Amino acid sequence: MATTKTAPKAASKPAPKTKKAPETTDVVEESALNELFLDELKDIYWAEKHLAKALPKMAKAATSDELRNAIETHIAETENQITRLESAFASIDEKAVAVKCEAMAGLLKEGEEIISETEKGTFTRDAGIISAAQKIEHYEIASYGTLRTLALTLGYIDAAELLEATLAEEKNCDSLLTQIAEGGINDTAKTEKE
Ligand code: FE
Numbered sequence: 001m002a003t004t005k006t007a008p009k010a011a012s013k014p015a016p017k018t019k020k021a022p023e024t025t026d027v028v029e030e031s032a033l034n035e036l037f038l039d040e041l042k043d044i045y046w047a048e049k050h051l052a053k054a055l056p057k058m059a060k061a062a063t064s065d066e067l068r069n070a071i072e073t074h075i076a077e078t079e080n081q082i083t084r085l086e087s088a089f090a091s092i093d094e095k096a097v098a099v100k101c102e103a104m105a106g107l108l109k110e111g112e113e114i115i116s117e118t119e120k121g122t123f124t125r126d127a128g129i130i131s132a133a134q135k136i137e138h139y140e141i142a143s144y145g146t147l148r149t150l151a152l153t154l155g156y157i158d159a160a161e162l163l164e165a166t167l168a169e170e171k172n173c174d175s176l177l178t179q180i181a182e183g184g185i186n187d188t189a190k191t192e193k194e
């Protein structure tokens with residue numbers, strides 16, 4: 001006996017959520033710009049996760065305590081940035097997904113090359129590590145600057161605040177690396193023989 005016809009589908013439909021203006025939200029969520037924003041968020045999420053794994057090797061390879069300490073501080077910041085990205089995904093009801101960032105993969109490869117091509121215990125190696133690290137920070141600064149602006153455009157205020165906080169940390173790290181290089185490492189490296 002067929003009994004499936006008795007339950008009309010409309011009766012089980014959940015009540016619509018009322019916390020957001022539905023029309024505006026739908027327009028934003030279905031926009032190509034929203035998709036671009038999400039893709040970029042997934043890209044930087046992958047980048048940060050891989051950077052967190054690579055930074056300890058860079059810290060270990062550093063000659064000066066000053067550079068090692070700066071990198072170690074940034075490892076802790078990077079872990080926190082990963083958590084912030086997860087909060088940003090959550091704030092727009094999206095799952096945190098990492099999609100390979102070819103740029104970060106390339107930048108990390110360059111960093112490894114610089115370490116293997118420079119002598120252990122030299123300041124030339126530190127100058128090289130700083131060079132590699134600043135290229136990474138600049139990529140992150142560009143990424144977070146864009147993401148923050150896109151989040152504001154799309155009306156994702158919470159995500160924009162999280163991205164802005166990380167952007168400030170990346171800029172700070174970049175300036176600190178410049179200070180360390182100019183504060184003695186480059187001058188000492190200049191006296192080292194090939
Ligand atoms: Fe970062």
Ligand code: FE
Binds near residue numbers: 044047102103
């Ligand atoms: Fe990327």
Ligand code: FE
Binds near residue numbers: 074173
């Ligand atoms: Fe960084």
